[in-house]
Amino acid sequence: MSRFEGKVAIVTGAGRGIGAATARLIASEGGRVAVCDVDQTLAQQTAAELAGNNGHPFVYDLSKPANCDELVADVLGQLGRVDVLVNSAGVCPRVAIEDMTEAVFDSIMNINLKSIFFLSRAAGNAMATNGWGRIVNLSSVGGRTGGVYRATVYAASKAGVISMTKAFARHFAAHGILVNSVAPGSVDTRMMHEGVTEEARQAQIEASPLNRLSAPEEQAEVVAFLASEANTYVTGATVDANGGALMPD
C-alpha cells in the first residue's frame, strides 16, 4: 500500500513506542515523516531507520506552546507542507495521589494535553491552506476509566484529549480536516514498564479478554487508518484499541 504517498506527517513522541511504530508505518507507505521528540538521540535513530529516506528528525520539547508553533513552522520550512499530525508524545509518571506535587501535575498536563491544543491549532491552520488534513491524538483507556495504578493526573489529561478531539473536529471540519483519537489499553512500550510492578502489569493484561499487551504496531495500524484518505467520515471519535478491556456503550 502507499496510503501516504505525497503526504507530510508530523509524528510527535516518534523517538520510541507507539509514535515510532506510527512513523515507520507511514514512511513505509510513502509518507515523509517529521520525527519529533524531545530526545535528540531517539529522534535521530528513528528518523534514520525509516523506509525510503522518509525520516526527518526534529528535536523539540513540546511541553512549551512556543515550541509547538516553532515545530510546525520548521516542518513547513524544511518539508514544504503538513498533511497529517499524530500527537503521540506523552508521559505517565506513576505517582500516588498523596505524593503528587504541583510541578509533576503541571509537567503531565503540559505535554499530554497542552501540547495537543497548540500543535493542533498550528498544524490545522497549515492543513487548512490545502483543504485537507488529518489529526490523530493518543488518548488512553485511562481517559475513560479515571486510570489505574498511580495515574490519576495522567488519566485526567487523557480525558481532556478526548474532549479536545471533539472540539477540534468541529473547528476544522469545514477545511477538510478530520480529527480523531485512539484510546489504547496496555501497550508494550517503556511507559508500560517504567514504574509499574510486575503484579500491576499482570492485572492489566488479565483485564483484556485477549489476555496480552498490545504491540505498538497494532496501535499504529489504527492511527494510520484514521490519518489516511481511506478515512472520509470518522471525525471527533475516539477509537478504543484496548483488546476489549473496556467496552464503552
Ligand SMILES: NC(=O)c1ccc[n+]([C@@H]2O[C@H](COP(=O)([O-])OP(=O)(O)OC[C@H]3O[C@@H](n4cnc5c(N)ncnc54)[C@H](O)[C@@H]3O)[C@@H](O)[C@H]2O)c1
Ligand atoms: N504504553 C501504553 O500502555 C499506553 C496506553 C495508552 C495510551 N498511551 C499513550 O500513547 C502515547 C505514546 O506512548 P508510548 O507508550 O509510546 O510511550 P513512550 O514513553 O514509549 O514514548 C513517548 C515518547 O514521547 C516523548 N516525549 C515525552 N515528553 C516529550 C516532550 N516534552 N516533547 C516531545 N516529546 C516528548 C518521549 O521522549 C518518548 O519518545 C502517549 O501519549 C501515551 O500516553 C500509551
